[in-house]
Amino acid sequence: MVVGEIMDLFNILRGIIKDKDTITPKEMAIIDENAEYLGIKKILLMENAGKSVYEEIKDIYAENYIIFCGTGNNGGDGFVVARHIGNAEVILIGREQDIKTHEARENFKILKTLSEFGDIKIRQILRVEEVEGIFKQLENENKKTIIIDAMIGTGVKGDLREPYKSIVEKINTLKKRNKNIFVVSVDVETGNLDSDLTITFHKRKTINRKNAIVKEIGIPKEAEYIVGWGDLKALKKREKDSHKGQNGKVLIIGGSREFYGAPILTGLSSLKIADLVAVFSVNKVINKINHPEFILYGVEGDYLSSQHVDYALKVSEKYDVVVLGNGLSVNSKTRAFVNEFLSRCEKKVVIDADAIKLIDYAEFEFLESYIFTPHIGEFKRMNLELDNPKSIKNLKSTIVLKGEKDIIFNNEMVKINKTGNAGLTKGGTGDILAGIIGALFSNNEAFLSGCCGAFINGYAGDLLLKEKGFYYTPMDVIDKIPHVLKIFEI
Numbered sequence: 001m002v003v004g005e006i007m008d009l010f011n012i013l014r015g016i017i018k019d020k021d022t023i024t025p026k027e028m029a030i031i032d033e034n035a036e037y038l039g040i041k042k043i044l045l046m047e048n049a050g051k052s053v054y055e056e057i058k059d060i061y062a063e064n065y066i067i068f069c070g071t072g073n074n075g076g077d078g079f080v081v082a083r084h085i086g087n088a089e090v091i092l093i094g095r096e097q098d099i100k101t102h103e104a105r106e107n108f109k110i111l112k113t114l115s116e117f118g119d120i121k122i123r124q125i126l127r128v129e130e131v132e133g134i135f136k137q138l139e140n141e142n143k144k145t146i147i148i149d150a151m152i153g154t155g156v157k158g159d160l161r162e163p164y165k166s167i168v169e170k171i172n173t174l175k176k177r178n179k180n181i182f183v184v185s186v187d188v189e190t191g192n193l194d195s196d197l198t199i200t201f202h203k204r205k206t207i208n209r210k211n212a213i214v215k216e217i218g219i220p221k222e223a224e225y226i227v228g229w230g231d232l233k234a235l236k237k238r239e240k241d242s243h244k245g246q247n248g249k250v251l252i253i254g255g256s257r258e259f260y261g262a263p264i265l266t267g268l269s270s271l272k273i274a275d276l277v278a279v280f281s282v283n284k285v286i287n288k289i290n291h292p293e294f295i296l297y298g299v300e301g302d303y304l305s306s307q308h309v310d311y312a313l314k315v316s317e318k319y320d321v322v323v324l325g326n327g328l329s330v331n332s333k334t335r336a337f338v339n340e341f342l343s344r345c346e347k348k349v350v351i352d353a354d355a356i357k358l359i360d361y362a363e364f365e366f367l368e369s370y371i372f373t374p375h376i377g378e379f380k381r382m383n384l385e386l387d388n389p390k391s392i393k394n395l396k397s398t399i400v401l402k403g404e405k406d407i408i409f410n411n412e413m414v415k416i417n418k419t420g421n422a423g424l425t426k427g428g429t430g431d432i433l434a435g436i437i438g439a440l441f442s443n444n445e446a447f448l449s450g451c452c453g454a455f456i457n458g459y460a461g462d463l464l465l466k467e468k469g470f471y472y473t474p475m476d477v478i479d480k481i482p483h484v485l486k487i488f489e490i
């Protein structure tokens, strides 16, 4: 499939799977990072965010501006608003050295310099008692005052802690007592703050309690649908004190008399990420495996068949994810195995290669617990009518359609991945992708696992292209997986 065809297909899917109007903080963080992946710096977005708040409030009459800023990027937006207003009192909740991000720090430094010459005042506080005086004064203030809440935005975790909790309560009480106070929240209302106006960025957030005004801040629509390092950062982090098994247990079911290498490649790539990897196959394959890292389950015969289903199901109970299909061969025995296994298996399954060809799609239900990884030839057998919205609406499984660009979709989301190059057309690289996705799927949602798997696999190929040109092997790709994970600090 050439790139033009891939883009046509992608655009058909985008026509059916509509963008969401309201997004979660996690989705916003992915978009934000992927805007940077596309070359748009976060500090530019912060500038646009702060400026858009200023534009929205500049015509509201006020003589006083007090901006409460937290130590994350929501606070950073507040610093930008202060600079645009020009005569504001900024209250940083924390110390300068507590400011968490580069962008917020840069904007704070500018404000500090401005405060030496102009009408910006800065205070750094740790306890609510340090602002009691301000609240007392504001209670009897006759001048119109705008309080800006740049305390916490989409980075909120759990219930509000002090001193935020008390500051929010104080502002709520103050508003009831003095009608001259107008409260504006930046992006998200902090805690249960009773703000009069909320200005949110790019898209409405699921955690907005009020009807927020949405402002564009220069995030291109492509940042919503391209796979980038933002997706990788959304993967569940490996805990430092985690123990064996917590980072994924993957069972590879595949292999046959003819094809013994495919499940090994899948297993080896899974092993770079997951804690435990097992291979279930015919003994002809198992006997050829001499990797001490694998747990091995062998059965008699040339092919897996229906008589092996009970055992395969029993074994699969010990694992988080099954990767099914690599090197299985296509015949009546393996067809019976695949269909019976899937109809009885309740685990998450990555369905690849021959398994995609063997499924009887007439009675098949595309469950949420499945990820399919077809190339276009396999995809065509899957009985999905892409120009029929009904067919896509019922598609709960995630599909990773491999090609020069990979399209990842289900009935709610569609994304495209641009990592990878022509060196990845060699036999075996598809097995590697299935292994990576299987490992990620142990601890992450299907769609995110599909996106990140495609990105990691392609990026490994891109590193190799730089080093060796197009002539690298599947084993080289496997060896590069840890490098990719290190680059993106996964």
Ligand SMILES: NC(=O)C1=CN([C@@H]2O[C@H](COP(=O)(O)OP(=O)(O)OC[C@H]3O[C@@H](n4cnc5c(N)ncnc54)[C@H](O)[C@@H]3O)[C@@H](O)[C@H]2O)[C@@H](O)CC1
Residues within 6 Å of the ligand: 028, 029, 031, 032, 045, 046, 049, 070, 071, 072, 073, 074, 075, 076, 077, 100, 101, 151, 152, 153, 154, 155, 156, 157, 158, 159, 160, 161, 162, 164, 186, 187, 188, 201, 202, 217, 219
């Ligand atoms: N997503 C985007 O595209 C953009 C985001 N920007 C801003 O960045 C914000 C997100 O920034 P961050 O991810 O740095 O996070 P936030 O600044 O929203 O929040 C993180 C800070 O809040 C503290 N915090 C979190 N939960 C708390 C709780 N329960 N009690 C007390 N303190 C708590 C954290 O310790 C940290 O200091 C957005 O809301 C938005 O305002 C903008 O700069 C522009 C672009």
Ligand SMILES: [K+]
Residues within 6 Å of the ligand: 074, 149, 150, 151, 152, 153, 185, 186, 187, 188, 189, 190
């Ligand atoms: K806020």
